[in-house]
Amino acid sequence: MLESLLVPTLVVALAEIGDKTQLLALLLAARFRRPLPIILGMVAATLANHFLAGAVGTWVAGLFSPAALRWILAAAFAAVALWTLIPDKLEDDEGARLKRFGPFLTTLVAFFLAEMGDKTQVATVMLAAQYPHFLLVVAGTTLGMLLANVPVVLAGNFAADRLPLTLIRRLAALAFGVLALYAAYEALKAGGSLPG
Numbered sequence: 001m002l003e004s005l006l007v008p009t010l011v012v013a014l015a016e017i018g019d020k021t022q023l024l025a026l027l028l029a030a031r032f033r034r035p036l037p038i039i040l041g042m043v044a045a046t047l048a049n050h051f052l053a054g055a056v057g058t059w060v061a062g063l064f065s066p067a068a069l070r071w072i073l074a075a076a077f078a079a080v081a082l083w084t085l086i087p088d089k090l091e092d093d094e095g096a097r098l099k100r101f102g103p104f105l106t107t108l109v110a111f112f113l114a115e116m117g118d119k120t121q122v123a124t125v126m127l128a129a130q131y132p133h134f135l136l137v138v139a140g141t142t143l144g145m146l147l148a149n150v151p152v153v154l155a156g157n158f159a160a161d162r163l164p165l166t167l168i169r170r171l172a173a174l175a176f177g178v179l180a181l182y183a184a185y186e187a188l189k190a191g192g193s194l195p196g
Contacts, residue, residue: 004133005140011127011179012120012144014172015084021114025149028110032103035153039146041107042153046145047138049115050124054138057128069129070187076126077180083119084173120145123176130183 016022028038061069101109115121124141131137188194 001133001136004131004136005143007131007179008124008127008137008140009144009147011172011175012123012141013147014144014175015080015120015123016145016148017172018169019118019120019148021111021118021120021145022149022152024110024114025152028103028107029153032106034103037102037104038107038153039150041104042111042149043142043146045108045111046115046142049112049121050138050141050145053121053124054128054134054141057125057130057137058134060125061129065190067187067190070183070190073126073130074180074183074187076122077176077183080119080123080126081173081176081180084176085169126179130179 025038025042029035032038064072120141124137127141128134128137185194
């Protein structure tokens with residue numbers, strides 16, 4: 001049960017470093033200079049986005065046999081591992097259009113939209129398909145987002161400029177690669193190719 005919380009927390013926290021939503025958090029912190037409403041907006045947006053993504057993952061898990069689902073997860077985790085190695089860039093106007101709505105609403109909308117189709121949202125779908133405790137997965141992915149983004153909001157440019165982003169991206173890719181190998185191992189076991 002604890003694995004359903006801890007693995008998503010670690011994987012998403014690593015994957016989020018250098019992600020466009022982290023860059024968005026930095027932009028919002030610089031523009032508004034009000035950390036609490038920004039953090040609350042991030043929490044609300046991430047919970048809503050990851051709850052929907054987790055629901056999709058749980059639904060998808062019921063569509064396939066255990067072996068087929070494990071092979072799909074192995075391929076998806078491998079793809080996200082490669083995707084993680086590509087640095088994200090933030091569109092110049094991504095946070096600017098909503099600034100007139102204040103820090104909380106701007107952050108809520110901007111974070112929710114920025115997470116759509118993002119690697120951490122895809123990871124949430126896959127993790128919810130893999131682990132049986134849906135709410136713990138959503139809590140873990142949300143916690144991972146906050147672990148990566150709250151320090152950026154609080155410390156501004158200082159923390160973001162000093163992080164070894166290439167190393168962190170490689171560690172996140174490695175984590176997704178390990179999950180891909182584990183899913184492939186589980187697929188072989190579920191398919192009867194390995195003793196269970």
